[in-house]
Amino acid sequence: MDLSYQEKSILGSLLAVTVVYGLYFAGVLRDMGRPDFDGASFPLGRLVGAVVAIVIIEIVYHIILAVESKPEPRDERDILISGKAYRNAYFALATGAFLVMTGVVLSLRPFLTANLVLLFMVVAELVKFLTQLFYYRRGF
Amino acid sequence: MGNIRNNIRKLRFNRSEMTQQELAEKVGVTRQTVIAIEGDKYSPSLEVAFRIARAFGVPLEEVFQYEAASNGSGRA
Numbered sequence: 443m444d445l446s447y448q449e450k451s452i453l454g455s456l457l458a459v460t461v462v463y464g465l466y467f468a469g470v471l472r473d474m475g476r477p478d479f480d481g482a483s484f485p486l487g488r489l490v491g492a493v494v495a496i497v498i499i500e501i502v503y504h505i506i507l508a509v510e511s512k513p514e515p516r517d518e519r520d521i522l523i524s525g526k527a528y529r530n531a532y533f534a535l536a537t538g539a540f541l542v543m544t545g546v547v548l549s550l551r552p553f554l555t556a557n558l559v560l561l562f563m564v565v566a567e568l569v570k571f572l573t574q575l576f577y578y579r580r581g582f
Numbered sequence: 583m584g585n586i587r588n589n590i591r592k593l594r595f596n597r598s599e600m601t602q603q604e605l606a607e608k609v610g611v612t613r614q615t616v617i618a619i620e621g622d623k624y625s626p627s628l629e630v631a632f633r634i635a636r637a638f639g640v641p642l643e644e645v646f647q648y649e650a651a652s653n654g655s656g657r658a
Contacts, residue, residue, distance in 0.1 A: 446614040517611040518627055519618060578614070581623025 447507070447514045449578050454503040456571040458496055463564045466492040470557050481551035489560070523577045531570035538562020585649040590620045593638045593645065608637040 445453070469488055473479055507513075516524075542550075542558045550558070594600040602620070606613045611630060618624035619634070626634070635642045 446612065448612070448614070514612045514614075517615050518630060519611070519615045519624055581618050581621065 446578065447511050448516070448520055449575065450507055450511065451504065452571050452574050452578075454507065455500060456568065456575070458499040458503065459564060459567055459571070462492050462495050462499070467557070467561065473553075481553045484553055484556050519582065523574055523582055526577060526582075527570040527573035530573045531566040534569040535562055535566035538565060586625045587622060587647045587649060588619065588645055589647075590616070590634065590645065593640065597638065605634070605637060609633045 466488060469485065473485065474481075538558070539562065542555060542562065545558060546555060590605070594602070594605060602616045603613050606616045609616070609630060610633065611626075615624065615626070615630075619626050619630075631642060631646055635645045638645060
């Protein structure tokens with residue numbers, strides 16, 4: 443499959459976010475399954491670790507990508523596709539925000555509230571990447 | 583993409599088989615964008631359309647044609 447520089451960049455970011463936050467949320471589910479789980483504390487260290495891991499993976503991946511394929515500056519089509527992707531991501535995030543607000547009204551515990559907010563932020567990011575890949579493949 | 587057609591493939595062929603990359607560099611867009619425009623999958627902005635016409639040294643109408651929809655648009 444002939445992928446452009448932008449597509450390779452997005453695909454790398456998509457995989458990094460999926461893997462790193464996949465591991466993060468697997469840890470969250472493990473915490474919730476523990477008998478001593480109280481739902482009050484937040485795994486800040488794990489979150490910081492995930493963010494640092496994403497940053498490092500993105501930097502290393504984009505250095506390798508820049509060496510292997512010539513970086514192309516964004517043009518008007520890239521910007522338009524990006525705009526559509528952010529619009530879809532906004533709807534995903536807004537939906538998530540509404541659901542979390544509903545959860546807070548129903549006395550959701552801090553651990554779940556914070557992780558649900560994070561989950562919907564990650565989902566919005568994934569929606570953005572997938573929308574971009576969709577329009578690059580389908581044509582726009 | 584809509585009713586806009588183009589002759590970019592033919593114009594490239596008539597310019598000693600100018601590559602999509604060469605055209606992209608002349609116009610200031612990516613090769614992927616040239617591919618999308620050439621395949622009628624993306625209608626460029628007016629500015630890019632003029633830059634494409636200028637790259638071939640022809641009027642805009644020689645590069646892009648607008649085919650009116652058959653549902654009566656353009657009627658008085």
